[in-house]
Amino acid sequence: MSKRILVMNGPNLNLLGIREPGIYGTDTLESLCEQVKEAATAYGATVDCFQSNHEGALIDALHAAMGVYDGIILNAGAYTHYSYAIRDAIAAIKLPVVEVHLSDIHAREPFRHVSVIEPVCVAQISGLGVGSYLKALELVCGEETI
Ligand code: DQA
Numbered sequence: 001m002s003k004r005i006l007v008m009n010g011p012n013l014n015l016l017g018i019r020e021p022g023i024y025g026t027d028t029l030e031s032l033c034e035q036v037k038e039a040a041t042a043y044g045a046t047v048d049c050f051q052s053n054h055e056g057a058l059i060d061a062l063h064a065a066m067g068v069y070d071g072i073i074l075n076a077g078a079y080t081h082y083s084y085a086i087r088d089a090i091a092a093i094k095l096p097v098v099e100v101h102l103s104d105i106h107a108r109e110p111f112r113h114v115s116v117i118e119p120v121c122v123a124q125i126s127g128l129g130v131g132s133y134l135k136a137l138e139l140v141c142g143e144e145t146i
Contacts, residue, residue: 002044003070005140007036007133009051010058010077016102024102025129036073036133043141055083062089062097071140072097073133080105080115091120098136101126 009029012019017028027035033049040047048069050061058076065072074097079086090097097120104127105112118124123139125132 002046003141004068005040005045005047005137006061006065006069006072007033007047007049008058008061008072008074008076009049010075010079011053012077013075014051014053027130032130032133035130036137039134039137040141043137045137045141047137055079055085059085059089062086062093065095066093069095071095073100073136073140074098074117074121075100075102075133076117080117081111082116084116087117087120090117096122096140098122098139099124099126100132100136102129102132103127 014029016024016032017026029051037047052058052061058079062072072095076083076086076099080099080101099115099117099121105115106126115124123136125135128135
């Protein structure tokens with residue numbers, strides 16, 4: 001059965017391409033999503049992309065993913081560092097969620113070193129740019145052990 005994967009991006013990631021390109025690169029969010037969709041064909045998987053700047057909308061999307069998707073690739077943006085509500089939503093839905101970041105959060109400001117969602121995600125992949133999403137796709141498509 002082909003896997004259905006949801007790629008979720010949180011606040012400010014709609015500005016990819018123009019937002020601090022020295023840190024986040026020059027790819028737009030649309031291009032990032034296209035690259036993940038293209039890579040998914042190799043696994044026979046399908047990918048949908050969702051972005052919101054709003055915590056509640058991200059939580060609603062996590063809830064709605066139950067029974068629809070087989071796995072989630074989540075870049076929660078700054079919510080990563082303090083949203084216990086998103087953490088609780090991930091724990092509630094019982095779907096494998098891979099936490100991703102374009103930049104290396106461990107090599108940046110101290111407040112970014114903490115991820116409150118990491119304990120409820122199956123893996124954290126950080127610092128590989130779009131490659132973080134591609135590596136996460138490998139994981140959720142079962143090509144690597146989580
Ligand atoms: C980010 C890292 C976060 O610290 C930051 O708030 C973001 C993007 C990343 O992809 O590198 O918005 O998640």
